[in-house]
Amino acid sequence: MAALSFTLSAQDPNSKARAGEFVTDHGTVQTPIFMPVGTVGSVKAVSQQQLKEEVKAEIILGNTYHLYLRPGLEVLEAAGGLHKFNGWDGPILTDSGGYQVFSLAGNRKLTEDGALFQSHIDGSKHLFSPESVMDIQRIIGGDIIMAFDECPPYPSDYAYARKSLDLTHRWLDRCFKRLDETPDKYGYSQNLFPIVQGSTFGDLRKESCAYISSKNAVGNAIGGLSVGEPEEMMYELAGLCCENLPENKPRYLMGVGTPWNILENISLGVDMFDCVMPTRNGRNAMLFTSRGVINIDNKKWEKDFSPIDDGIDCTFSHYYSKAYLRHLVKAKEILGLTIASVHNLAFYLWLVKEARKHILAGDFNSWKNEMIPIIKTRL
Amino acid sequence: MAALSFTLSAQDPNSKARAGEFVTDHGTVQTPIFMPVGTVGSVKAVSQQQLKEEVKAEIILGNTYHLYLRPGLEVLEAAGGLHKFNGWDGPILTDSGGYQVFSLAGNRKLTEDGALFQSHIDGSKHLFSPESVMDIQRIIGGDIIMAFDECPPYPSDYAYARKSLDLTHRWLDRCFKRLDETPDKYGYSQNLFPIVQGSTFGDLRKESCAYISSKNAVGNAIGGLSVGEPEEMMYELAGLCCENLPENKPRYLMGVGTPWNILENISLGVDMFDCVMPTRNGRNAMLFTSRGVINIDNKKWEKDFSPIDDGIDCTFSHYYSKAYLRHLVKAKEILGLTIASVHNLAFYLWLVKEARKHILAGDFNSWKNEMIPIIKTRL
Numbered sequence: 061m062a063a064l065s066f067t068l069s070a071q072d073p074n075s076k077a078r079a080g081e082f083v084t085d086h087g088t089v090q091t092p093i094f095m096p097v098g099t100v101g102s103v104k105a106v107s108q109q110q111l112k113e114e115v116k117a118e119i120i121l122g123n124t125y126h127l128y129l130r131p132g133l134e135v136l137e138a139a140g141g142l143h144k145f146n147g148w149d150g151p152i153l154t155d156s157g158g159y160q161v162f163s164l165a166g167n168r169k170l171t172e173d174g175a176l177f178q179s180h181i182d183g184s185k186h187l188f189s190p191e192s193v194m195d196i197q198r199i200i201g202g203d204i205i206m207a208f209d210e211c212p213p214y215p216s217d218y219a220y221a222r223k224s225l226d227l228t229h230r231w232l233d234r235c236f237k238r239l240d241e242t243p244d245k246y247g248y249s250q251n252l253f254p255i256v257q258g259s260t261f262g263d264l265r266k267e268s269c270a271y272i273s274s275k276n277a278v279g280n281a282i283g284g285l286s287v288g289e290p291e292e293m294m295y296e297l298a299g300l301c302c303e304n305l306p307e308n309k310p311r312y313l314m315g316v317g318t319p320w321n322i323l324e325n326i327s328l329g330v331d332m333f334d335c336v337m338p339t340r341n342g343r344n345a346m347l348f349t350s351r352g353v354i355n356i357d358n359k360k361w362e363k364d365f366s367p368i369d370d371g372i373d374c375t376f377s378h379y380y381s382k383a384y385l386r387h388l389v390k391a392k393e394i395l396g397l398t399i400a401s402v403h404n405l406a407f408y409l410w411l412v413k414e415a416r417k418h419i420l421a422g423d424f425n426s427w428k429n430e431m432i433p434i435i436k437t438r439l
Numbered sequence: 440m441a442a443l444s445f446t447l448s449a450q451d452p453n454s455k456a457r458a459g460e461f462v463t464d465h466g467t468v469q470t471p472i473f474m475p476v477g478t479v480g481s482v483k484a485v486s487q488q489q490l491k492e493e494v495k496a497e498i499i500l501g502n503t504y505h506l507y508l509r510p511g512l513e514v515l516e517a518a519g520g521l522h523k524f525n526g527w528d529g530p531i532l533t534d535s536g537g538y539q540v541f542s543l544a545g546n547r548k549l550t551e552d553g554a555l556f557q558s559h560i561d562g563s564k565h566l567f568s569p570e571s572v573m574d575i576q577r578i579i580g581g582d583i584i585m586a587f588d589e590c591p592p593y594p595s596d597y598a599y600a601r602k603s604l605d606l607t608h609r610w611l612d613r614c615f616k617r618l619d620e621t622p623d624k625y626g627y628s629q630n631l632f633p634i635v636q637g638s639t640f641g642d643l644r645k646e647s648c649a650y651i652s653s654k655n656a657v658g659n660a661i662g663g664l665s666v667g668e669p670e671e672m673m674y675e676l677a678g679l680c681c682e683n684l685p686e687n688k689p690r691y692l693m694g695v696g697t698p699w700n701i702l703e704n705i706s707l708g709v710d711m712f713d714c715v716m717p718t719r720n721g722r723n724a725m726l727f728t729s730r731g732v733i734n735i736d737n738k739k740w741e742k743d744f745s746p747i748d749d750g751i752d753c754t755f756s757h758y759y760s761k762a763y764l765r766h767l768v769k770a771k772e773i774l775g776l777t778i779a780s781v782h783n784l785a786f787y788l789w790l791v792k793e794a795r796k797h798i799l800a801g802d803f804n805s806w807k808n809e810m811i812p813i814i815k816t817r818l
Contacts, residue, residue: 100767100770100772101763101766101770101772102767102770102772102773102775103774104772104774105773105774106774107755107777107778108758109755109758126770130766130770131741131762131766131770134742135742135762135766138744139744139760139762139763144744145760145762145763145766146763147758147759147763362510362514363513363514363517363518365517365518375488376486376488379487379488380526381518381524383524384480384518384524384525384526387480387509387514388480388481390509390510391481391509391510393479393480393481393483394483394773394776395481395482395483395485396481397773398773398777399486
């Protein structure tokens with residue numbers, strides 16, 4: 061089967077925003093795109109049917125750390141990979157587990173070899189190395205798999221960032237080597253995206269972009285942002301990375317972010333996004349809508365029988381009212397978690413698809429500047 | 440609009456099982472039927488879309504006690520009733536709240552007037568009387584509304600059961616009187632079903648059937664069973680009630696039960712059922728399938744990638760595997776609650792529809808006797 065291929069369809073005349081598409085063996089994805097996060101093999105509270113029909117997701121994520129621990133590789137391999145296991149037959153991207161080892165696991169220790177950690181579930185000890193993480197991602201079976209990297213915390217000093225970046229680059233070499241030595245596991249192509257690091261330092265970011273670009277991967281990622289730094293700094297660094305990464309490859313900004321973060325980063329040349337925000341915030345009563353942000357817990361929605369959001373293309377968001385969703389949330393009904401998650405994801409997908417339309421129409425930048433204050437409004 | 444009307448289509452030659460249908464202003468229901476329980480305005484963990492498309496529910500329940508407390512009558516009335524509020528446009532039946540006041544509320548006191556109780560949510564004090572419960576059910580807007588009764592606990596002595604039954608009958612008169620004095624709230628017909636009580640005493644049950652029948656209601660219910668008595672006693676009493684209730688009206692056995700309970704009671708002449716078992720047990724990893732009962736938590740399903748149940752007519756039950764559902768349950772993923780609930784409800788609906796087919800074909804009794812040992816099997 062064929063390696064991932066990317067085609068640029070249009071470039072916004074007044075920003076760096078681009079529209080394109082990439083083809084995987086599990087289907088084509090139009091960019092810019094937002095990828096719902098299916099942490100443990102399920103996008104939390106959302107069925108695969110709802111992902112297709114309501115959210116209109118094109119590609120979803122799986123988290124290597126979580127899937128490695130549960131259900132574990134033996135089950136995933138016996139199933140024939142994650143697509144077969146969870147029934148999502150579109151493209152899947154898996155992260156490398158590095159970020160979650162450092163943010164979730166108990167005791168963990170970084171060495172040249174990799175990261176030693178204890179499971180947050182049962183305290184058992186494990187080693188993630190560039191090699192093991194490639195093997196694990198082979199077994200999970202993502203169409204796009206991510207390099208094993210270290211994501212330095214914010215803030216980091218220059219010496220730490222320098223040292224960490226060098227390690228990430230050495231690990232990257234080992235990732236590519238391992239991947240080259242092992243065949244695609246299930247007959248379809250598994251494509252490695254390297255990750256730019258360098259913390260908040262422009263020179264390290266540029267150096268990392270150069271190194272990453274030299275690998276000539278089919279796509280490239282920007283990591284280590286949206287980890288606590290000011291938004292302006294994120295935009296500056298994301299913009300710098302986009303300028304220093306190949307034009308003809310998709311650029312994936314990891315773990316970002318709010319709807320307005322996404323529009324701003326699209327304008328800087330980012331093509332792919334993922335974030336737990338739509339589902340996590342949805343489960344905590346925060347809705348993103350085409351008219352602004354809603355805290356559905358608020359008394360003001362008690363008798364508001366208007367649709368959650370009739371401005372987007374999602375049956376759920378039209379069908380269920382604000383008052384009904386508020387009631388479900390107050391009564392702690394599970395359906396409330398589902399409706400809020402489905403709606404927020406559908407809004408994110410609607411937003412990137414609108415962005416794409418405006419890039420193709422050539423008026424993305426002015427649309428974005430009008431849209432951001434609207435979707436940021438607290439309703 | 441028209442009062443509920445019931446048509447008998449067929450009678451099984453070798454049992455008392457019947458097939459029929461009743462027409463409400465929100466649609467027609469084919470009997471025998473199982474009604475999913477939508478406690479607080481939502482069938483737990485299941486969307487209204489899934490109820491229609493996956494479960495193929497024809498009528499759902501709402502619980503007066505829960506809806507009265509949350510979202511409350513002011514919201515429900517402003518919405519235009521429960522159908523408008525939750526978006527379920529098919530028939531709805533509401534219970535009278537009596538049973539739940541006695542099983543859920545804090546301090547509660549029974550008087551001739553009604554039941555004084557404290558909310559299990561905030562401890563606030565309320566009175567449910569036959570009159571208030573009719574008014575509340577008018578506002579909730581069920582197509583079928585239930586009489587306010589006392590459900591005596593099991594076991595009850597004869598003197599208590601006698602006294603309780605007399606009270607239930609006096610309350611029934613008050614329910615009908617109140618309903619006659621008040622118009623349908625939202626333009627469609629709201630139909631009162633009286634409830635046979637009498638605890639475990641055959642003579643009281645017969646007396647209650649006679650009294651209830653004398654009201655000439657459009658349908659009749661059997662209450663106070665499946666409250667802890669042995670199964671054989673339930674069947675005996677349900678059979679006795681069916682024999683003593685009108686042939687030409689639907690008979691609703693409240694709160695029953697397991698799949699085999701449902702088949703046995705169909706054979707005794709029951710037409711309508713409700714129970715929280717498919718959803719509650721589903722949320723606790725217990726699946727009812729066309730091949731038997733599954734504890735999906737069990738290690739034996741870890742690598743069983745076969746569908747949850749390909750013997751029934753439900754996309755979910757075909758789409759998701761036992762191993763995937765087990766994984767979701769082990770990982771405490773919300774989607775696991777949804778899949779298990781949707782599947783179990785779809786199984787119950789499949790079962791009553793199969794029963795109906797066999798009644799129409801004239802071989803219900805032999806089919807039932809073959810089916811019960813299969814669906815009772817522990818897999």
